[in-house]
Amino acid sequence: MTAPDAAPRESPLLETRSLTRILPAVVPVTLVQDVSLRIGHSEFVAITGPSGSGKSSLLYLLGLLDRPSEGEIWIAGTETDRLSSSELAHIRLEKIGFVFQFHFLLPEFTALENVMIPMQRLGKLPPREQHEHAEGLLAGLGLEDFLNRRPEQLSGGQRQRVAVARALANSPDLILADEPTGSLDSVATEQVFESLQKIVETQQTTIIAVTHDMDLANRMERRVHLVDGRIDYDRKQ
Numbered sequence: 646m647t648a649p650d651a652a653p654r655e656s657p658l659l660e661t662r663s664l665t666r667i668l669p670a671v672v673p674v675t676l677v678q679d680v681s682l683r684i685g686h687s688e689f690v691a692i693t694g695p696s697g698s699g700k701s702s703l704l705y706l707l708g709l710l711d712r713p714s715e716g717e718i719w720i721a722g723t724e725t726d727r728l729s730s731s732e733l734a735h736i737r738l739e740k741i742g743f744v745f746q747f748h749f750l751l752p753e754f755t756a757l758e759n760v761m762i763p764m765q766r767l768g769k770l771p772p773r774e775q776h777e778h779a780e781g782l783l784a785g786l787g788l789e790d791f792l793n794r795r796p797e798q799l800s801g802g803q804r805q806r807v808a809v810a811r812a813l814a815n816s817p818d819l820i821l822a823d824e825p826t827g828s829l830d831s832v833a834t835e836q837v838f839e840s841l842q843k844i845v846e847t848q849q850t851t852i853i854a855v856t857h858d859m860d861l862a863n864r865m866e867r868r869v870h871l872v873d874g875r876i877d878y879d880r881k882q
């Protein structure tokens with residue numbers, strides 16, 4: 646008999662089981678092979694590996710932007726394989742924030758408006774609260790004096806911090822970042838990295854970041870190293 650107070654085994658935030666992605670072609674291309682990972686809340690994980698080792702492909706799978714050929718992706722205990730594209734889009738909007746190497750901010754909108762866009766799409770907060778939340782997120786990233794600037798009026802590091810604020814807009818459990826500092830100089834890299842670190846420390850958010858920057862990778866808590874689409878090692882550091 647099970648003890649009545651036995652705690653149920655908690656689902657990890659993200660779990661993959663034997664994830665494989667093969668591009669069908671005359672000669673099929675294996676992007677990701679047999680990747681099994683369990684990632685919890687408040688983790689800061691680097692994905693590293695040589696060029697072409699499948700880092701971005703894995704991140705796209707984890708972000709439900711691409712579908713696996715084989716294997717499973719579980720998000721907060723939900724298996725995603727049988728979900729419709731609109732259900733996947735909803736999970737992405739509500740639970741996952743994305744930061745890419747290039748900020749992809751909308752040029753005609755201000756920093757504040759860019760950060761409000763995901764909140765408008767989700768539609769959970771009334772407009773006044775969206776505005777206040779966006780202001781708070783930008784202030785938290787040191788951008789309180791730049792709320793009404795458009796992307797072209799900001800430095801590269803400031804733009805990328807606006808992109809981080811936008812990724813945080815709907816309070817996601819998970820942020821996926823593909824080379825978030827790849828286009829930045831060393832000062833801006835440090836600012837963006839410290840912003841990410843603060844998010845992991847002060848919120849329950851998990852960040853998984855692809856990076857070529859070994860100094861940054863070594864400062865993250867866990868490193869998943871890929872070679873030829875497979876996990877070469879996965880270690881806490």
Ligand SMILES: Nc1ncnc2c1ncn2[C@@H]1O[C@H](COP(=O)(O)OP(=O)(O)OP(=O)(O)O)[C@@H](O)[C@H]1O
Nearest residue numbers: 668674675676694695696697698699700701702703
């Ligand atoms: N659409 C595609 N068609 C053919 N091959 C592809 C395609 N997309 C990716 N690949 C190949 O799949 C492999 C993995 O690519 P991916 O971009 O995931 O690697 P990566 O580790 O992120 O590389 P990098 O560090 O250079 O960005 C590479 O060999 C790449 O050339």
